Amino acid sequence: MNTEIPSHGQPIDRFAAAISGEVYESVHSSSAIKSDKRQALLAGDYPNPKHLREIAGQIKQHTLESLDKYLPQAVESLERNGVRVHFAANGEEARQIIGSLLAARGAKKVVKSKSMATEEIHLNDYLAANGVDCIETDLGEFIVQIDGDHPSHIVTPIIHKNRRQIAKSFEKHGLGAYNDDPETITRRARKFMRDKYMSADAGITGANFVVAETGRLVLVTNEGNSRFSLAAPKLHIALVGIEKLVPSDRDLSVFLNLLVRSATGQQFTAYTEFISGPHASGQPSGPEEMHVVFLDNGRSDILAGDCREILRCIRCGACLNICPVYRQASGHAYRSVYPGPIGAVLSPLLAGEKFPSLADLPKASSLCGACNDACPVNIPIPDLLLRLRDKGKREHAPLASRGVPPMGGFAGLASQPALWKGALLAGHVMNYFPVEWVPVPPLSKWTAQRTLPEFRGGEFRKWWKQRRQR
Ligand code: SF4
Known part of the structure; x- marks a missing residue:
């Protein structure tokens, strides 16, 4: 089953970069308030909220099994x-x-x-x-x-x-x-x-x-x-x-x-x-x-796989509220009914055969672990994200490995001063064009999935030159 919503067709980082200040402010402030209230309330009401989460996780896991x-x-x-x-x-x-x-x-x-x-x-x-x-x-x-x-x-x-x-x-x-x-x-x-x-x-x-x-x-x-x-x-x-x-x-x-x-x-x-x-x-x-x-x-298939812990989810949204990526990008960036960390795991799994279309979602995480700390049923979300990244790489290699720049080519470029200088110059020139402009595979495939920061190459050479002149 495809849980995707009509898509804006953009990777998360590019969607996040384009959201309006109004949307960013609404999402960021509201999720931060809820997250702070949750933490204060749990710490104030229970001597050991972590223990309660563990019990809840065990009950759900037992029920699923x-x-x-x-x-x-x-x-x-x-x-x-x-x-x-x-x-x-x-x-x-x-x-x-x-x-x-x-x-x-x-x-x-x-x-x-x-x-x-x-x-x-x-x-x-x-x-x-x-x-x-x-x-x-x-x-x-x-x-x-x-x-x-x-x-x-x-x-x-x-x-x-x-x-x-x-x-x-x-x-x-x-x-x-x-x-x-x-x-x-x-x-x-x-x-x-x-x-x-x-x-x-x-x-x-x-x-x-x-x-x-x-x-x-x-x-x-x-x-x-x-x-x-x-x-x-x-x-x-x-x-x-x-x-x-x-x-x-x-x-x-x-x-x-x-x-x-x-x-x-x-x-x-x-x-x-x-x-x-x-x-x-x-x-x-x-x-x-x-x-x-x-x-x-698709739930039976998830239960039979190695990410079954995600089915413990009680849809509380705490992992969304605390997630730095969700706060920056907003829910629509996830192109799916389930956004945030829960969505980054559940949506590609529910997608079944259409997994590749959402295979970028598990990568939209810093793996900071905040989602796991917030989860009331103790789902090890970062571990599941890693398992899905691995699945993407193993089962959908052509997509997962899209455009990884060949390191041999990089070595050749970096060891030829004239070529290297030319590449630095080209990098600066590219700053004047939108990233989608890169027309040449494999770079075009790579940039279709990512947002490039502004190119600032050559700084070290400048610094080194000035240092030697002192
Ligand atoms: S914090 Fe846990 S239970 Fe709540 S939505 Fe996220 S994964 Fe589900």
């Missing part, structure tokens, strides 16, 4: 609760299952709460193409949707926008005259959504966790939009990656404590929903029919 036990157990528990369970091997199957469930009920109006799995399978495009009106109810995702944009962060999809840009979007889409007061923006969105909730035929969600023992779905939001998405519609469909399982309700205490602190630097989110099935008699509201679609989409 025993998926053959926990997945059937989850299916049994869900069905016992009155939920119908489906399996989708890939995005195409998932879209078709969801499409037929909606068609069977004649559902044409859908409210959707934020879900990375639905982003991964490009569900909105599919629904729109099939005449289904699907509204995103998370405020950030809603703004992305009306703007025809793409999320640039897995928790805060519009981290790249500031309130002035949002106010302009609202004005452009008929949601009120320009007003960049956050409360006004929120009130307007809420007013718009209310009607949509009440008239929706179906609610689509993801799930942060699915408990194998009890069949409970857990949804964590700050806006309560998932609750509204399930209150009025008669049909609830949850699309869930198979890696979202945890063994028991007891394990949730570890993950809920870590997830929220790691994602937004809060002690608890405003809304945590525990869903145990469709509307039961005596309940005031809730869907009559509930379906869970378990999504594989």
Whole structure:
């Protein structure tokens, strides 16, 4: 499955060099604030947060390695609760299952709460193409949707926008005259959504966790939009990656404590929903029919490979917030639904046969290790990045080794003073041309993947000459 978003076709460093000051400021300041809050909160609330991360990582790793036990157990528990369970091997199957469930009920109006799995399978495009009106109810995702944009962060999809840009979007889409007061923006969105909730035929969600023992779905939001998405519609469909399982309700205490602190630097989110099935008699509201679609989409292959630890991910976004590359480049630079360090590992793996098109992502890291330190489930992200770089080199040698300058040629150049001087001069001349100008292979292939700094060669010779004249 290809998780790529319509691409700007640029390598990360070149995209980063071209982002506007406004985008840079929004991404950098917002991610830095969240990261600082996360660190302070974890250190203040727990005597040994590192130990908690290790426990969380062990629980997830154990669940993944025993998926053959926990997945059937989850299916049994869900069905016992009155939920119908489906399996989708890939995005195409998932879209078709969801499409037929909606068609069977004649559902044409859908409210959707934020879900990375639905982003991964490009569900909105599919629904729109099939005449289904699907509204995103998370405020950030809603703004992305009306703007025809793409999320640039897995928790805060519009981290790249500031309130002035949002106010302009609202004005452009008929949601009120320009007003960049956050409360006004929120009130307007809420007013718009209310009607949509009440008239929706179906609610689509993801799930942060699915408990194998009890069949409970857990949804964590700050806006309560998932609750509204399930209150009025008669049909609830949850699309869930198979890696979202945890063994028991007891394990949730570890993950809920870590997830929220790691994602937004809060002690608890405003809304945590525990869903145990469709509307039961005596309940005031809730869907009559509930379906869970378990999504594989390359996860089994990842589980069988040597980067399986990435499936522990609970999508908190802490690795994005702390990553120096993400802060400089922004999420869209990663050309994929999953940006930042998690995306640099997960996106090429999910791409399967299309791995080469995202093989540059694992190289977009200084390997500083900050992502591993921040990760609440202790994923060794730098190790996985190295394994993927190695995979790129071994399995896709022509791409990975693109244009590595032949060292023999360099030696010949460096040992001939006249040639060397000529090369230095050519380097200075090249500063006056865009890097794409280099027309000659293999250099053209090399520069297609990289941004060259300004050439400043010859400084040593100048310095040496001056030194000798003293
Ligand atoms: S890899 Fe770790 S830090 Fe990054 S989003 Fe996943 S759980 Fe959070």
